[in-house]
Amino acid sequence: MTGTDAARYFASLDAELAALQEPELQETFVAEQFPNYHHIGSYYDPREKNAQEEIVSAFEKELSGFDFTPLLAFETRQPKYAKEILHPDCNCFRRVGIKKRPIKSCSHRDRLVYACWNHYLGGHHKHWVEASGLSGVVAAYISGTGSSNVDWARFAFDYFQGRDQYSAVALDIKSFFDQLPWQLLKDNLITIVGQEGVLSEVDFQLFRKITNYTYVEREDLDKVKLKSATGMLMTRHPSNWKTLKQADLLKRNDTKKGIPQGLACSGVLANITMMEFDRKMAKLAKDSESVYLRYADDIFLGCPDLATRTRLQASVEAELEVMQLPINGDKTEYFDYFSDSQSHPVISYLGITCQGNQVSVRRNGINKFYERTSRFIYSYVNTCKKRGITPSRHKIHAIFGHTGKRNYYAYLRRASKVFEGDKKYLPKGIKGVMRKQTPWLDKQFDKALLSEPTGSARRTGPKLQLCNCPLKRD
Numbered sequence: 110m111t112g113t114d115a116a117r118y119f120a121s122l123d124a125e126l127a128a129l130q131e132p133e134l135q136e137t138f139v140a141e142q143f144p145n146y147h148h149i150g151s152y153y154d155p156r157e158k159n160a161q162e163e164i165v166s167a168f169e170k171e172l173s174g175f176d177f178t179p180l181l182a183f184e185t186r187q188p189k190y191a192k193e194i195l196h197p198d199c200n201c202f203r204r205v206g207i208k209k210r211p212i213k214s215c216s217h218r219d220r221l222v223y224a225c226w227n228h229y230l231g232g233h234h235k236h237w238v239e240a241s242g243l244s245g246v247v248a249a250y251i252s253g254t255g256s257s258n259v260d261w262a263r264f265a266f267d268y269f270q271g272r273d274q275y276s277a278v279a280l281d282i283k284s285f286f287d288q289l290p291w292q293l294l295k296d297n298l299i300t301i302v303g304q305e306g307v308l309s310e311v312d313f314q315l316f317r318k319i320t321n322y323t324y325v326e327r328e329d330l331d332k333v334k335l336k337s338a339t340g341m342l343m344t345r346h347p348s349n350w351k352t353l354k355q356a357d358l359l360k361r362n363d364t365k366k367g368i369p370q371g372l373a374c375s376g377v378l379a380n381i382t383m384m385e386f387d388r389k390m391a392k393l394a395k396d397s398e399s400v401y402l403r404y405a406d407d408i409f410l411g412c413p414d415l416a417t418r419t420r421l422q423a424s425v426e427a428e429l430e431v432m433q434l435p436i437n438g439d440k441t442e443y444f445d446y447f448s449d450s451q452s453h454p455v456i457s458y459l460g461i462t463c464q465g466n467q468v469s470v471r472r473n474g475i476n477k478f479y480e481r482t483s484r485f486i487y488s489y490v491n492t493c494k495k496r497g498i499t500p501s502r503h504k505i506h507a508i509f510g511h512t513g514k515r516n517y518y519a520y521l522r523r524a525s526k527v528f529e530g531d532k533k534y535l536p537k538g539i540k541g542v543m544r545k546q547t548p549w550l551d552k553q554f555d556k557a558l559l560s561e562p563t564g565s566a567r568r569t570g571p572k573l574q575l576c577n578c579p580l581k582r583d
Contacts, residue, residue, distance in 0.1 A: 146214065148178075149342060149343050151217070276445045283434075295308070389428060390428070393424055490554070
């Protein structure tokens with residue numbers, strides 16, 4: 110990768126922002142793609158020319174003298190939600206568990222470097238996918254396809270329509286990003302961007318930074334006294350590195366496997382690691398009149414019968430074992446339909462469910478929307494009250510309502526449009542959720558206005574208990 114490649118990335122980013130036209134939309138885009146989280150060092154706005162020129166210059170110098178910042182390690186706790194459909198006014202606790210996910214985030218300056226590399230590698234990987242005839246196989250982390258989760262779900266469901274029997278399985282790779290083998294990633298990088306069997310100096314440096322990376326635990330920063338400034342956890346002052354080293358808080362990943370989850374280039378690097386796996390499995394599926402899809406760590410196989418599915422699943426698991434990528438057996442789901450079956454199984458894929466030709470949105474997705482949105486509204490209104498600011502109903506509608514571009518409503522709208530326009534399917538319940546959404550937002554906003562400005566917006570209810578109130582609906 111060169112400085113010219115980095116300049117191309119920033120030119121494409123500027124064009125994407127210009128296409129949004131409205132300043133509010135541009136701000137939302139930047140906030141989503143380049144969030145201003147507290148980290149080591151100051152925030153780098155990707156729109157500023159000084160920031161762009163600094164990164165382009167670093168690539169022109171082949172990253173010579175560029176001092177990468179240690180990653181910041183922490184753990185996110187994501188709620189799991191009930192699979193029952195719950196009424197939006199239900200006060201029961203919708204959570205049924207907590208999923209812990211290890212995250213390692215980079216500094217804002219390094220994020221721009223990895224974003225440039227992501228753009229560069231993404232273009233090469235996309236070309237390889239198209240040249241290999243795998244455009245209908247790899248579903249995640251490929252830009253410019255015009256397809257969303259909903260389109261990929263329909264592609265999977267199309268396989269089962271009109272069949273008098275079929276068998277499918279959904280597999281999940283356990284701790285996917287943490288298990289990716291370095292040597293395979295390096296070999297595949299050489300395949301798509303290498304020259305004469307080796308990586309360029311820049312690509313090799315970035316490969317090393319993304320594998321044999323240095324990191325510090327977020328909670329450990331509170332154990333020592335560090336120089337800091339507004340908007341950051343600590344500055345990049347040399348004394349801070351000395352303090353962290355003396356306290357033995359700087360750690361290194363030397364496991365020979367795994368890449369950080371949460372970096373701008375993590376997704377495309379995972380796809381590159383899986384290149385030959387995708388090619389092999391797609392060929393086996395095609396030769397067996399089956400369908401193979403992979404969305405990051407989720408693998409989906411649709412087959413004409415049980416015997417074919419059993420054989421292909423064994424091939425998938427054997428290949429993954431060679432790559433030392435374990436299957437999460439607790440998440441494996443089977444969907445079988447035979448000529449004498451009484452009803453079709455409910456196939457769930459990428460947030461959409463399909464039973465025969467009846468399509469709906471996933472139940473726990475609906476519950477997740479209700480719970481998270483309610484918590485956000487209460488938190489937002491209470492924060493405004495504390496600061497003496499008038500809460501904005503318009504802002505809530507802009508974030509969660511029908512005017513939003515990247516929210517749950519937009520997802521439902523796309524799902525409705527994709528399946529309503531296909532006569533093979535009978536959409537069930539999608540428009541019902543859409544009709545209830547705006548009135549429900551107003552109702553929650555009004556409730557929040559009447560609530561006391563407490564320090565928490567948590568909905569009350571018994572922990573780890575499913576809904577059992579009369580409001581529960583089918």
